[in-house]
Amino acid sequence: MNIPAPYLLMLGDSSDPLSIKTARGIHYWRPEKCLAQLRLNENTASLSLPEMDVKTASENGAKTLVLGTANAGGVLAEHWIPLIVEAISLGMNIASGLHQKLTDVPAIAEAADKYGVTLFDIRHNNDKLDVGSGEKRAGKRLLTVGTDCSVGKMFTTLALEKVMLERGMDATFCATGQTGILIQGSGIAIDAVVADFISGATEALSPACNPERWQLVEGQGSLLNPAFSGVTMGLLHGAQPDALVLCHEVGRDHMRHLPHVEMPSLDDIMSLSLTMATLTNPNPRFVGIAVNTSKLDDAEALTYLNRLSEQYKLPATDPVRYGVASIVDHLESVFGG
Amino acid sequence: MNIPAPYLLMLGDSSDPLSIKTARGIHYWRPEKCLAQLRLNENTASLSLPEMDVKTASENGAKTLVLGTANAGGVLAEHWIPLIVEAISLGMNIASGLHQKLTDVPAIAEAADKYGVTLFDIRHNNDKLDVGSGEKRAGKRLLTVGTDCSVGKMFTTLALEKVMLERGMDATFCATGQTGILIQGSGIAIDAVVADFISGATEALSPACNPERWQLVEGQGSLLNPAFSGVTMGLLHGAQPDALVLCHEVGRDHMRHLPHVEMPSLDDIMSLSLTMATLTNPNPRFVGIAVNTSKLDDAEALTYLNRLSEQYKLPATDPVRYGVASIVDHLESVFGG
Numbered sequence: 001m002n003i004p005a006p007y008l009l010m011l012g013d014s015s016d017p018l019s020i021k022t023a024r025g026i027h028y029w030r031p032e033k034c035l036a037q038l039r040l041n042e043n044t045a046s047l048s049l050p051e052m053d054v055k056t057a058s059e060n061g062a063k064t065l066v067l068g069t070a071n072a073g074g075v076l077a078e079h080w081i082p083l084i085v086e087a088i089s090l091g092m093n094i095a096s097g098l099h100q101k102l103t104d105v106p107a108i109a110e111a112a113d114k115y116g117v118t119l120f121d122i123r124h125n126n127d128k129l130d131v132g133s134g135e136k137r138a139g140k141r142l143l144t145v146g147t148d149c150s151v152g153k154m155f156t157t158l159a160l161e162k163v164m165l166e167r168g169m170d171a172t173f174c175a176t177g178q179t180g181i182l183i184q185g186s187g188i189a190i191d192a193v194v195a196d197f198i199s200g201a202t203e204a205l206s207p208a209c210n211p212e213r214w215q216l217v218e219g220q221g222s223l224l225n226p227a228f229s230g231v232t233m234g235l236l237h238g239a240q241p242d243a244l245v246l247c248h249e250v251g252r253d254h255m256r257h258l259p260h261v262e263m264p265s266l267d268d269i270m271s272l273s274l275t276m277a278t279l280t281n282p283n284p285r286f287v288g289i290a291v292n293t294s295k296l297d298d299a300e301a302l303t304y305l306n307r308l309s310e311q312y313k314l315p316a317t318d319p320v321r322y323g324v325a326s327i328v329d330h331l332e333s334v335f336g337g
Numbered sequence: 338m339n340i341p342a343p344y345l346l347m348l349g350d351s352s353d354p355l356s357i358k359t360a361r362g363i364h365y366w367r368p369e370k371c372l373a374q375l376r377l378n379e380n381t382a383s384l385s386l387p388e389m390d391v392k393t394a395s396e397n398g399a400k401t402l403v404l405g406t407a408n409a410g411g412v413l414a415e416h417w418i419p420l421i422v423e424a425i426s427l428g429m430n431i432a433s434g435l436h437q438k439l440t441d442v443p444a445i446a447e448a449a450d451k452y453g454v455t456l457f458d459i460r461h462n463n464d465k466l467d468v469g470s471g472e473k474r475a476g477k478r479l480l481t482v483g484t485d486c487s488v489g490k491m492f493t494t495l496a497l498e499k500v501m502l503e504r505g506m507d508a509t510f511c512a513t514g515q516t517g518i519l520i521q522g523s524g525i526a527i528d529a530v531v532a533d534f535i536s537g538a539t540e541a542l543s544p545a546c547n548p549e550r551w552q553l554v555e556g557q558g559s560l561l562n563p564a565f566s567g568v569t570m571g572l573l574h575g576a577q578p579d580a581l582v583l584c585h586e587v588g589r590d591h592m593r594h595l596p597h598v599e600m601p602s603l604d605d606i607m608s609l610s611l612t613m614a615t616l617t618n619p620n621p622r623f624v625g626i627a628v629n630t631s632k633l634d635d636a637e638a639l640t641y642l643n644r645l646s647e648q649y650k651l652p653a654t655d656p657v658r659y660g661v662a663s664i665v666d667h668l669e670s671v672f673g674g
Contacts, residue, residue, distance in 0.1 A: 131564040131565070132563050132564040133563070133564065133595060133597075134563025134564065134595060134597070134598055135597055190532060191531070191532050191533040192531055192532065192533065193531070193532050194528070194529055194530070194531065194532070195527060195528050195529065195530050195531070195532050195534075195535050195567060195568045195571070196528040196529065196564075196565065196568065197532075198532050198567035198568075199563055199564060199565075199566065199567060200564065223570075224616055226469050226470070226471025226536055226574040226575075226616055226617050227468040227469045227470065227471065227533075227536060227537065228468070228533065228536075229536065229570050229571060229574050229613075229616075230532060230535035230536060230567040230568060230569075230570045230571025230572075230574070231532045231533065231535075231567060231571075232567075232570075233560075233566050233567045233569075233570040233571075234532070234566060234567025234568075234570075235567075237563040237566050237567070238563075258470060258471060260470075260471070260472055261471055261616075272612070275609070276566075279561055279563055279566075279598075280563050
């Protein structure tokens with residue numbers, strides 16, 4: 001999968017800023033890929049990109065119309081279909097993170113066939129996958145692991161890539177979730193593959209490479225989240241990480257959507273991750289802790305992070321507030337620049 | 338999914354006894370479901386059931402034609418299609434463990450539609466699944482876990498069910514693999530569900546029940562098999578087992594199909610399983626060890642099992658050679674009869 005840029009970002013018709021979270025992520029991390037935005041009415045939440053309709057965007061070189069909104073139920077709105085078909089008729093590819101497949105909408109599938117464009121249903125993997133082997137591959141890998149879902153694993157991984165590239169290091173973000181895939185233009189939605197292929201898909205996503213390269217694999221779920229631990233486990237074994245970064249959110253009362261499940265301790269996640277990781281990597285090491293401290297004020301956040309840093313002898317930072325340079329410093333000191 | 342019995346077991350055309358392994362499992366564990374066998378030539382491996390063609394079987398009450406062979410590639414042989422269509426036209430359902438879906442073969446799908454029978458593609462789950470919650474459910478659950486794949490988890494689980502039913506206990510086998518599903522007539526192929534739903538599917542498979550009932554959940558893979566650990570992990574968290582039985586094969590040199598991966602120690606699997614199981618069950622306990630000792634002679638096997646039993650203070654047995662009554666004895670002493 002390789003989604004051609006530049007993108008026209010479809011923002012839809014909701015005024016809720018949260019509805020364009022995915023599109024905002026693409027724009028934040030890959031502004032160079034974002035040509036324009038398309039809003040269906042003037043109250044739609046905005047990214048302040050140039051406004052273009054499908055035709056104008058096509059004339060200005062847009063290669064893919066990205067459905068960058070999270071609809072309730074993941075279903076495509078009927079009234080978007082004519083617009084999507086128009087984009088296809090102008091030669092644009094379509095990328096969608098919806099549960100409903102573009103290829104299952106006859107008008108869209110027929111148009112794509114007729115005009116020879118690609119429909120990227122990124123929640124649905126069409127590549128032939130194999131089961132994992134656990135064999136050690138050339139190259140270096142970093143995986144973000146978390147105390148829970150939605151604690152900043154994607155953000156942290158992308159932030160690490162940015163700093164590493166700025167320092168001239170060879171680093172690639174390996175996307176494992178919908179938003180990450182739209183940002184990177186490639187990847188595999190690991191939670192959507194058939195269960196047998198979790199680690200095999202991760203191996204395919206981060207194959208043997210130049211020994212100096214860091215593949216930065218976006219983590220998913222948590223080993224101690226009973227809903228998603230299987231995905232996390234297969235991802236850990238498939239990624240065979242040399243380096244791990246722990247992600248956490250301060251002040252979360254319980255596991256997301258699971259009020260009966262306590263948040264695990266950082267200790268538990270770290271020791272369990274290392275224990276499990278040794279199955280496919282002889283020497284996995286944590287190189288940093290990335291914390292969402294948005295519930296704390298600045299002084300509290302710094303006190304908290306300093307305490308973590310002393311306790312674990314690792315850089316601890318909030319990637320949004322303080323960046324991840326400290327983690328990359330430590331990574332370089334442990335593994336070489 | 339509930340596959341109507343009695344079955345006509347299709348044994349195909351291979352003389353290799355291994356090719357009818359699935360059919361043999363069904364016949365071994367559920368002889369009462371097996372009306373007859375169908376062989377395409379006289380050299381085909383046999384279960385010594387009455388020979389019937391589709392028409393005779395139908396006249397004798399067969400409800401489902403079971404494709405009980407493991408084809409290379411999991412693809413349906415072209416020359417079987419007319420026979421399957423004939424069975425359908427006589428009102429029989431079809432159950433298949435092949436990768437290729439019956440519903441993807443137009444002649445079969447059309448006939449099923451016309452004659453109102455059901456096509457059971459047991460590798461492909463069509464039920465709507467949810468993500469797991471990890472909430473504690475009523476009833477008692479036992480899960481078999483293993484040092485690797487193919488160490489006798491299904492056999493052990495079915496053997497436990499048999500002994501428990503003979504003792505008048507309330508016990509149900511919960512099938513998680515193709516053969517188990519054909520044996521039981523119901524279940525979910527856990528390795529074939531979308532990764533996000535591993536634990537949720539397991540929860541659906543072993544729902545809240547009578548507090549006295551034991552749901553005996555067929556294990557899959559191994560927490561320390563890098564190809565399948567994700568499935569095993571989700572299954573463990575979804576099954577929330579009260580009791581665990583460890584399955585192992587003596588004398589295996591390395592993990593199945595993975596010559597570069599050492600077999601884990603029994604200690605490692607047991608401690609890891611208990612650590613992980615506590616996430617969804619406050620007090621999981623091993624109640625026995627089931628070992629495939631086929632590489633040992635009788636004296637060696639007994640010495641080996643006695644040693645294990647002393648070391649772990651648990652019954653250790655080879656289910657094929659010595660049965661599993663000792664494990665059920667211990668289960669009853671720990672949890673009550």
